[in-house]
Amino acid sequence: MIFCPSAISCIFSPKLDQDPLKSGSLGVGFTIDKGVFAKPSSGIKFNGKKIDFPTVEYVVRENKMNGVELLTDLPLGCGFGLSGASALATAFLSEKPAVELFDLAHVAEVVNLTGLGTVTTQTFSGLVIRKSASCPSRAVIERYVWNYELDFISLGSISTSEVLTTRKNISEIGKKWLNEFIKKVSLDNLFRCSKGFAEETGLIEPVRDIIEAVESSGGMASMAMLGKTVFAYKGFEALKEFGKPFKAKIECSGVRKIESFSNTV
């Protein structure tokens, strides 16, 4: 069985090219210790149900697999990078050079517009700064091992492909806040720059009140790109007003083989 951590994208600046290997996003993201477990199966099953999952189908087809069973306790489409994690976990069920598998999962995401930088973040894991917009094998990155525990709440999905194809100014705003973050790589500055990006792009609106509630209670919060999902530091109590928050740690150990399924690893 393979485990791949999910990833929160904090800041991104998309770049689409004819060649999916040259497509991706600059930006900042981090992996957490919840994610996706994958084991061989026939057809594509997600938490026990057959689903239509083109990003994973792409990997299954390319690697000539019969199918895959995916297990997770995180929701799809809500900014946890689950399509990337599912693609990567599925890819690693095949025996090929690891770097080819990283790139394959990236291409699967790009051609389906389900993610641009997620697989690169998951490839390297931890707090990852993507300094080039490309597949993992060509990615210029900086990575840090961080040990923070964060709080999360998710209230639903936002269509990544819709945002990527309709918003025109995200790329410039993303570059600006990426550069602001690089000036000082710290948790405080991650929240400041991530929120600045969400504000300036206008993406923040569906979760603005949640972020402000965390801040009023003395914590820090921002928005996961792309979902109606908030990640926070010292925000658990404030998040409770809006639903059912959960905790997860930033994790830095990436995709791996494991013996059995559990919620975290």
Add this chain to the structure above:
Amino acid sequence: MIFCPSAISCIFSPKLDQDPLKSGSLGVGFTIDKGVFAKPSSGIKFNGKKIDFPTVEYVVRENKMNGVELLTDLPLGCGFGLSGASALATAFLSEKPAVELFDLAHVAEVVNLTGLGTVTTQTFSGLVIRKSASCPSRAVIERYVWNYELDFISLGSISTSEVLTTRKNISEIGKKWLNEFIKKVSLDNLFRCSKGFAEETGLIEPVRDIIEAVESSGGMASMAMLGKTVFAYKGFEALKEFGKPFKAKIECSGVRKIESFSNTV
């Protein structure tokens, strides 16, 4: 500053090719939470002293650097994969695609015969099974995240290049014990297969008495390839009879950027 974990090679089956990217070793190894810190400098300094370090010089030259200062509390040449860690940590001071930096460090090791599989183990980190003998970008691997704390003692060095160029039967013996380990990936079996490999190649002799002392005391032990170095599980007390052992954890977070030097991370 960059930190790269050191790596213990347990079983290896070398393959040398005209092309260093196609050279490497099959085998099993793991990374630990002690390693090498690197920061930019002029010339090559190792723990404050200028040294002749061809593997690192290769990286410095290829990346057009002025030099590097390396800091570690582990000894060179004793089976901790420090030349690989030094090459990787040095490489990551440059801003290039990460996978190019992995391959560069690998080539630096191969052309100087200071290591064959170490950089691939360090690239992926954790407990790494190398199923192909090649540079990191082409390596077929399996990796596991293990959390064991182990005990180590080092009594000196063995020349990697001498073993690689004079021993003829290591390759077959390495394949045999690699296959034995793959049948059951567990700590017990790692010690069994690693020791089987050391026995059958005859490499065990300089540390046989230490390994037997640990076993007599109820622990498990084997030999780090290549050094007069023993790694053990529940062996600390027995190792004390032979010198000054230390503890380190298997670590799975790989090469990273960090803010400051410390003994472990």
